[in-house]
Amino acid sequence: MEHCTLAVGILEALVSALILYKIASARRGRSLFIRRIPGLAAIDEAVGRATEMGRPILFSPGMDPLSIVTLQALAVAGYVARTAARYNTRLIVPVRDPAIYPIAEEILREAYAAEGRPELFDPEDIRFLSDRQFAYASGCVGIMNRERVAANFFFGYFYAESLILGEAGTQVGALQVAGTPATTQLPFFIVSCDYTIMAEEFYAATAYLTREPVLLGSLVGQDWAKVGLVVLIGVGAALATVLGPASSVLRLMLTQFGGG
Amino acid sequence: MGAFITTPRHGIQLALFVLGSVLAFALAMAAMHALPTRYRRWITVLFTFVAGLFYLAEFVIPAGVGVPAGSSRATDNFLSKYLDPVGNASAIIFAVAVGMGILNLARVNGAPLLRGRPGWQNSLAFFAGLIAMTVVGLTRWHAMLGATTPAARRAVEAALVGRLYHLLFDGFYSNLGGTVFALLAFYIVSASYRAFRLRSREATLMMVTAFIVMLGNVPVGPTYLTGWIPEGHWFSFAKVEHVSDWIMSVPNMAAQRALIFGIMMGVIAMSLRVWLSLERGHFFGQED
Numbered sequence: 001m002e003h004c005t006l007a008v009g010i011l012e013a014l015v016s017a018l019i020l021y022k023i024a025s026a027r028r029g030r031s032l033f034i035r036r037i038p039g040l041a042a043i044d045e046a047v048g049r050a051t052e053m054g055r056p057i058l059f060s061p062g063m064d065p066l067s068i069v070t071l072q073a074l075a076v077a078g079y080v081a082r083t084a085a086r087y088n089t090r091l092i093v094p095v096r097d098p099a100i101y102p103i104a105e106e107i108l109r110e111a112y113a114a115e116g117r118p119e120l121f122d123p124e125d126i127r128f129l130s131d132r133q134f135a136y137a138s139g140c141v142g143i144m145n146r147e148r149v150a151a152n153f154f155f156g157y158f159y160a161e162s163l164i165l166g167e168a169g170t171q172v173g174a175l176q177v178a179g180t181p182a183t184t185q186l187p188f189f190i191v192s193c194d195y196t197i198m199a200e201e202f203y204a205a206t207a208y209l210t211r212e213p214v215l216l217g218s219l220v221g222q223d224w225a226k227v228g229l230v231v232l233i234g235v236g237a238a239l240a241t242v243l244g245p246a247s248s249v250l251r252l253m254l255t256q257f258g259g260g
Numbered sequence: 261m262g263a264f265i266t267t268p269r270h271g272i273q274l275a276l277f278v279l280g281s282v283l284a285f286a287l288a289m290a291a292m293h294a295l296p297t298r299y300r301r302w303i304t305v306l307f308t309f310v311a312g313l314f315y316l317a318e319f320v321i322p323a324g325v326g327v328p329a330g331s332s333r334a335t336d337n338f339l340s341k342y343l344d345p346v347g348n349a350s351a352i353i354f355a356v357a358v359g360m361g362i363l364n365l366a367r368v369n370g371a372p373l374l375r376g377r378p379g380w381q382n383s384l385a386f387f388a389g390l391i392a393m394t395v396v397g398l399t400r401w402h403a404m405l406g407a408t409t410p411a412a413r414r415a416v417e418a419a420l421v422g423r424l425y426h427l428l429f430d431g432f433y434s435n436l437g438g439t440v441f442a443l444l445a446f447y448i449v450s451a452s453y454r455a456f457r458l459r460s461r462e463a464t465l466m467m468v469t470a471f472i473v474m475l476g477n478v479p480v481g482p483t484y485l486t487g488w489i490p491e492g493h494w495f496s497f498a499k500v501e502h503v504s505d506w507i508m509s510v511p512n513m514a515a516q517r518a519l520i521f522g523i524m525m526g527v528i529a530m531s532l533r534v535w536l537s538l539e540r541g542h543f544f545g546q547e548d
Contacts, residue, residue, distance in 0.1 A: 071539075192454075
C-alpha cells in the first residue's frame with residue numbers, strides 16, 4: 001500500500017489548515033467574492049426555457065458510483081430541483097448506480113418539499129436505467145426523444161457516452177449545461193453543449209449557487225492553497241534548472257514528493 | 261473482533277452469519293429512527309468522521325508501524341489489513357442496491373405495460389430481456405458449479421443453456437453495446453462540423469491545431485506531406501507527426517495538468533468538508 005511521505009503529510013496538513021481557516025473566517029461574517037460562472041448562471045435560464053416550452057428537464061448525475069464527484073452533482077441536482085419546483089417544471093433524473101437512486105430520490109423529495117410543492121414530486125421520475133455505460137446512454141437518449149426534453153444537465157463524471165448524450169440532446173433542441181471534472185470529456189461537452197463548467201468550477205458550483213459562507217470560505221481557501229503550491233512548483237523548477245538533475249537537494253525533493 | 265468479521269464461513273454458519281448481520285442492521289436502523297433528529301445527526305457525523313479518519317490514518321501512518329519486523333507486509337501499517345474487508349463491505353452494499361434498482365425498473369416499466377400506455381412494447385422488451393437473462397444466467401451458473409473439469413465446462417457451454425447464454429450475451433448485449441459505441445463515429449463528425457466553423461480567432465486556432473494533429477495521426481501526413489524530410493535532418497522538427505506530438509505533449513499536456521491541478525484542489529476541499537460534516541447545501545441540509 002502507498003503511504004504519504006513526511007513532506008506530503010505536512011503539505012496536506014497545511015492545505016487543510018488553510019481551508020479550515022478560511023471557512024472559519026467566512027463564518028465570522030467576512031464577505032467573499034466569487035466571479036460569475038456563466039454555466040451556473042444559465043441554470044435558471046434553462047429551467048425557465050423548459051417551463052415556457054412546457055417540456056421536462058433531464059439531469060444526469062454522471063457515471064461514477066457514490067463518490068465526491070457524484071455528491072457534488074447531486075447537490076447541484078438539488079438546486080435544479082428547487083428551481084424546477086418553483087416553476088412547476090418536471091425533472092427527470094436517470095441514474096447509473098443503484099446506490100445513488102435512494103439518495104437522489106431523497107434530495108429531490110426534500111427539494112420539492114422545501115419549495116412547498118411536495119405534490120409535484122413523482123418518484124418515477126428518478127430512474128435507475130442500467131449500470132452499463134452504453135445501456136445507460138441509450139436509456140437517456142430514449143428519454144430525451146420520448147419526453148422531448150427542453151433542457152439537459154450533465155453534471156458528474158462521464159466517459160465515452162458524453163458525446164452520445166450531448167449530440168442526442170442537440171438533436172431534440174434542448175438547451176444543455178454540462179459540468180464535469182473529466183478532462184478527457186470536456187472537448188465533447190464543449191462542442192455539443194451550450195454551457196460547459198469545467199474542472200474546478202464544477203467543485204465551486206454549490207458555493208456559487210447557495211452562497212453559503214462555509215462553501216465560499218472553502219473555495220477561497222483552496223484558491224490560496226493553489227497559489228502556494230504553484231509557488232512550490234516554481235521553486236522546484238528553478239532549483240532543477242540551477243542545480244541540475246543530479247543534485248542531492250533535487251533528489252530529496254523528488255523522493256519526498258513522490259517523483260523519484 | 262476483526263477476525264470474527266473477516267473469517268470466511270460456509271454452509272449453515274454462513275447463513276446464520278448473514279441472518280445475524282441483517283438483523284443487527286435492522287435493529288441499528290430502527291434505533292436510529294427512534295432517536296430525536298439532533299442525536300441522529302450527531303451519530304451520522306461521528307460515523308462519517310471515524311470512517312474518514314480510518315482512511316486518512318492508514319495513508320498517513322508510515323509503512324512498518326505496528327507490523328512485525330521481517331513480515332511480508334513490510335509496505336503496510338497496522339491498519340492496512342482492514343482495507344480489503346472495508347472495501348468488500350462497500351461492494352456488498354452495492355450488490356444490495358442493485359436489487360433496489362431492479363425494483364425501480366420494474367415499477368417504472370410495469371405501469372405502461374399494465375395500463376397499455378404508449379411505449380408498452382419497450383416495457384415488454386425490458387421484462388422479456390430481464391427474465392430471460394436472469395433464468396438463463398442463473399441456470400448456466402448453477403451448471404458451472406458442478407463442472408469441475410475443462411471437459412465438463414465445455415459440455416455445459418455446448419448444452420442448450422450455454423448456447424442460449426452466449427446468444428443473449430455475446431449475440432445481443434455485446435453487439436448492441438458495440439452499436440451504440442459506433443454511433444460516436446457519426447456524432448464526432450456532426451460535432452466537429454459545428455465546432456470548426458471559423459467564427460472567431462480562437463475557433464480558427466482550434467481548427468488549425470486540430471487539422472495538424474489529425475494529419476500527424478493518419479498515414480497521409482507523415483507519408484505524403486512531410487515524408488520527404490529525412491529523420492535526423494535539422495529540419496525534421498517540421499515533420500507533421502513531430503509537430504503533432506509536440507502539440508499533444510507540450511501545450512496540451514500543460515493545460516490538462518493545470519486543469520487536473522485545480523480539480524484535485526477542489527477534491528481535497530470537498531473531501532475535507534464532507535469528512536468534517538461541514539458541507540452545506542441541498543444534499544447535506546441547511547445549517548442548524
